[in-house]
Amino acid sequence: MRVAWKNQLTGYAFISPFVIGFLVFILVPSCVSLYLSFTSYDLFTSPRWIGLDNYKEMFFEDSKYWQSLKVTLIYVFMGVPLRLAFALAIAMLLNTAAKAVGVYRTIYYLPSIIGGSVAVSIMWRNIYGDEGIINGLLNFFGVDSVRWFAEPFAALWMLISLSVWQFGSSMLIFLAGLKNIPSELYEAAGVDGAGAVRRFFSITLPMLTPIMLFNTILQTIGAFLTFTPAYIISKGEGGPLDGTLLYSLYLFRQGFVYFDMGYASAMAWVMLIIVAIFTAILFATSKFWVHYESKEG
Amino acid sequence: MRYKPLKWTLYHVIAAGGALLMVYPVIWLLMSSFKPSAQIFQTAGSLIPSEWIWTNYSQGWQGIGGYGFGTFIKNSLVLVVLATIGAVLSSAFVAFGFARLKFFGSSFWFAIMMVTLMLPHDVTLVPQYIMFAKMDWLNSIKPIVVPAYFGAPFFIFLMIQFIRTIPSELDEAATIDGCGKFRLFYRIIIPLIAPALATASIFSFYWRWEDLIGPVLYLNKPSMYPVSMALKMYLDADTLSNWGAMFAMSIVSLVPVVAVFFAFQKHIVEGISTSGLK
Numbered sequence: 001m002r003v004a005w006k007n008q009l010t011g012y013a014f015i016s017p018f019v020i021g022f023l024v025f026i027l028v029p030s031c032v033s034l035y036l037s038f039t040s041y042d043l044f045t046s047p048r049w050i051g052l053d054n055y056k057e058m059f060f061e062d063s064k065y066w067q068s069l070k071v072t073l074i075y076v077f078m079g080v081p082l083r084l085a086f087a088l089a090i091a092m093l094l095n096t097a098a099k100a101v102g103v104y105r106t107i108y109y110l111p112s113i114i115g116g117s118v119a120v121s122i123m124w125r126n127i128y129g130d131e132g133i134i135n136g137l138l139n140f141f142g143v144d145s146v147r148w149f150a151e152p153f154a155a156l157w158m159l160i161s162l163s164v165w166q167f168g169s170s171m172l173i174f175l176a177g178l179k180n181i182p183s184e185l186y187e188a189a190g191v192d193g194a195g196a197v198r199r200f201f202s203i204t205l206p207m208l209t210p211i212m213l214f215n216t217i218l219q220t221i222g223a224f225l226t227f228t229p230a231y232i233i234s235k236g237e238g239g240p241l242d243g244t245l246l247y248s249l250y251l252f253r254q255g256f257v258y259f260d261m262g263y264a265s266a267m268a269w270v271m272l273i274i275v276a277i278f279t280a281i282l283f284a285t286s287k288f289w290v291h292y293e294s295k296e297g
Numbered sequence: 298m299r300y301k302p303l304k305w306t307l308y309h310v311i312a313a314g315g316a317l318l319m320v321y322p323v324i325w326l327l328m329s330s331f332k333p334s335a336q337i338f339q340t341a342g343s344l345i346p347s348e349w350i351w352t353n354y355s356q357g358w359q360g361i362g363g364y365g366f367g368t369f370i371k372n373s374l375v376l377v378v379l380a381t382i383g384a385v386l387s388s389a390f391v392a393f394g395f396a397r398l399k400f401f402g403s404s405f406w407f408a409i410m411m412v413t414l415m416l417p418h419d420v421t422l423v424p425q426y427i428m429f430a431k432m433d434w435l436n437s438i439k440p441i442v443v444p445a446y447f448g449a450p451f452f453i454f455l456m457i458q459f460i461r462t463i464p465s466e467l468d469e470a471a472t473i474d475g476c477g478k479f480r481l482f483y484r485i486i487i488p489l490i491a492p493a494l495a496t497a498s499i500f501s502f503y504w505r506w507e508d509l510i511g512p513v514l515y516l517n518k519p520s521m522y523p524v525s526m527a528l529k530m531y532l533d534a535d536t537l538s539n540w541g542a543m544f545a546m547s548i549v550s551l552v553p554v555v556a557v558f559f560a561f562q563k564h565i566v567e568g569i570s571t572s573g574l575k
Contacts, residue, residue, distance in 0.1 A: 007399065015403070017446065018406070021444065029428060033421065036424065104312050108316060113554060113565075117506070118524075118528040123323070127322050129338065225417055265424070
């Protein structure tokens with residue numbers, strides 16, 4: 001009996017850093033955040049209970065809130081699918097025995113490694129400048145220059161393209177997945193006379209769906225939380241006309257520029273619920289689109 | 298497969314063309330950093346500088362806000378090293394507990410950890426700030442460094458996966474020889490999971506080096522700024538005259554990241570392929 005007790009204690013001793021960290025840095029702050037979302041709080045005076053006022057203001061009065069939710073949803077639902085599509089296309093391109101593949105893989109992956117940095121956001125700001133290389137490229141193909149910093153949607157596109165540019169990490173995950181598909185499947189399909197398109201939709205895509213589920217969830221959450229590029233490219237303002245006011249940036253401005261900590265907390269909880277709903281939908285629908293080895297199919 | 302020259306050429310044209318397109322912005326940034334500031338956009342179309350100059354680097358290295366760029370690099374390194382040591386060691390410790398020890402509630406805490414992995418950190422941003430403000434930790438690196446010592450879910454997950462590939466006969470043999478769990482951990486498991494420790498260290502380095510929100514919230518004096526904040530200062534003072542310096546220091550800030558990438562590429566690729574990191 002004493003030994004069993006000792007085993008319990010040893011187990012908890014090992015996971016104690018996580019348990020303590022979870023309680024102190026996540027669970028308690030989350031509860032505090034929930035409480036603050038029902039208050040008006042500016043950090044200097046004590047919180048004042050205002051019930052649902054923050055949520056009412058958010059949903060019914062604050063047009064900036066809806067704008068930031070809108071640009072975030074556009075950012076997530078254009079950025080993530082495009083990123084995954086590029087990742088899959090290039091992974092299939094590189095899934096051959098060609099000698100140069102290692103070099104290509106490195107180059108395609110490099111943007112993922114540097115993409116989150118301030119330096120790359122600064123670079124992105126400048127390649128989209130009025131005289132930048134993107135406009136140069138457009139002009140080369142006979143298209144007029146776009147004023148990327150004047151049009152809200154054009155400015156949002158800068159952020160989306162920056163996110164798509166970093167498809168390399170998903171590409172590596174897909175590459176690992178592609179290597180695990182037994183080649184007998186393709187051989188059998190070839191004998192049955194299935195063409196390339198058919199093979200892609202009947203073998204490649206279904207076999208990758210388990211990886212895709214995990215990947216899509218993490219990429220979607222990551223996209224919802226994007227902060228650095230929006231902060232750097234719009235110089236902290238979210239402009240033009242709130243075109244790049246991503247949710248995290250607006251939350252940051254409410255909390256740490258206007259010091260409306262109650263409102264920022266309410267925003268954070270709505271974000272948590274939105275993310276939880278998307279994750280739940282992806283999991284709940286996964287039995288219809290994720291292919292598992294054990295099942296027939 | 299039969300050798301088909303046409304198909305082979307087409308393949309490499311597409312793959313290399315795409316690769317060139319991907320790195321073109323970075324090459325443009327690099328080349329621009331050697332051009333005089335006034336020429337960067339006048340000659341944006343031509344990639345190679347007509348004359349190569351180093352003044353952007355010497356001017357940029359003198360820094361901004363009264364501090365040399367070397368100070369910012371030193372600040373970044375302090376943050377990176379302290380946070381990485383904490384995150385990697387504590388995560389390994391926790392991972393061993395989850396992967397090898399049987400105790401009541403372990404699957405509950407494992408589930409909590411997996412949920413934490415997916416929790417949007419925005420939720421804790423405001424209350425953590427308030428907490429650190431009450432503790433009088435603002436304007437110090439403590440709010441950024443200390444939480445790292447309580448394990449990072451991504452790294453814990455990565456290391457659990459790795460520890461599970463180690464045969465448990467090894468543990469049993471050591472236990473029969475009278476080796477306690479703590480000794481088992483640091484004498485046998487730690488050396489065996491060195492590759493996973495390396496992968497976690499590399500990713501911790503990347504995330505800390507590029508982190509912006511932490512320094513924006515907690516560091517308010519230029520003397521404490523890491524590289525990411527220094528670059529932001531260049532941007533805020535964005536005038537024609539210092540574009541060159543800003544580009545040059547952007548390149549400088551990317552050098553360690555790219556160097557680590559090329560030095561440890563194998564660890565990185567394996568880390569991502571096996572656990573879906575980043």
